Amino acid sequence: MQGTVDGFSYGAVTPVAAYIMACLGAALGLRCVVRSVYNERSWKPGWLAMGACSIGCGIWTMHFIAMIGFRVKESRIHYDVGLTVLSLVVAVAVVAVGVFAVGYRGVSTATLCSAGCVTGLGVAAMHYLGMAAIQLNGYIRYDMAVVALSVGIAIVAATAALWAAVSIRGFLTSLGASLVMGVAVSGMHYTGMAAVGVHLHGTTGGTFTGESPMSMLLPMLIGPVIFLLLAGVVVMFDPMLVLGEGDWDRSAVRRREGPRQPWRADRPDVPPQHPDDSADSLFAPAARRAHRQPQSTGHRIQRW
Template identity: 45%
Template sequence: MSHDSMQHFSSGLWTPLLAYAISVIGSLIGLSCMSRARAEVERRSKLLWTLFGALAIGGVAIWLMHFIAMLGFDVTSGVVKYSAPLTALSALIAVVVVGIGLSIVTLFRVTPVRLVGAGVLAGLGVAGMHYMGMSAIRFQGQLTYDLALVGVSCLIAVVAAIAAFWFTLVVKTTLARVAAGLVMGVAVTGMHYTGMAAVSVEMDATIPSPVGTDVFDLVFPVFVIGGLIVAVLLWTLFTSENDPLGETADNVG
């Protein structure tokens, strides 16, 4: 079947708007964490702030944005379920690959080659997270993809990741950080909806009724976990002047 058999905004425009807002919030927190990571002297502190940055950018700005945007996805002639384990795995992939990319920026001397390499690694990982999340969808049919648009979505993910890592190096002021967060939000949500534009559904009545978790049954635990992550990261940023564990360091971030 064609794109006419599915919807990307079945819950209204609040899903893309909320997804964008969440992506911006996660990006802003992540940029603040990375600023702290680069300012720290102790390797342990750098690692902790990098981990916090990966949770903010990979877990909130990217994966939570993806999950919220998927609340608008629906197949008009069938029931949609999700594989909870694959959905959770996609979140883990997002955090891990972003964390690896960020660690290249925070733990080593940054060169243009390393910056691009980190961005390519993280960008492809983010695209992998998106399509892993899509593979969690269960319905009486199958998804097919426009490979050209898939390639464009992967390119956007790589460019967005490189831009995100570059922002962590050059953004110094609050105003610049807000502007960077807004741009990152556009890039991340743009990648998601480009990937969704590549999707077509083909219904097949011979396939058994889908077995899995309804998307709205996943909403409560996902929002609780996401809210806790944001709250903890904000509390850490506001209460720790230097070290994320509250210890005193000579270098102030």
């Protein structure tokens, strides 16, 4: 018997909320990757790991918020906790592979294509692993042509996201890229859901009783959502976020040129470099003034 599938049992609430979470995860992930690539003094592994976790949690949260609205009218639905948690681990791990590859090896065509394929396949694996966690009075069948289309969308979306992560520096452009990525991730999800068909064992109304999908999924979503909020606080209060593109470029030029030479009497045109005179020192102006003050020799100069 064919079951009646409804992916929008709460109307537009679940798709809109899922899209917002996908955009939030993408925005935070892109900013973290940009922070690690264009500021050499940052702790690159930490920022890349935060970016991977943000994007992975955003994709996973988007999926299961959307699944809150999934219903089969003739059967109850339950979720296997182990497979649900495993899908989160897979999402973060495969996104980390792509993010670290691009973060350390750059945006060469070969690196971008390979990392995008791995990440896209991982996102698709997360989606269908999450679908495998569904337990109902029957089994799920897929239209393989639509499944292949959803995998292709995932690969294109992942490749575009990785390219944007290392190619787009401005805040507004990163925000626009995250909105586009949210559309791609949501499109991949609902394309995959369009491939779903449910074959029921009978019309008994299901064998699962007790908790509803919402009462089970909402507590599991709390952890990733809290992580995204904390990551948002870290990103928003990071001082590099408020610097313009020119400031990042000048900082990179100073690091490439190396420290300035100390002042010499035969080279008065070369400015002195005080030990505390750095771009990030709040006391640099005071340090320069103190350095330029003539040093007392301990002898009083008699004026005639």
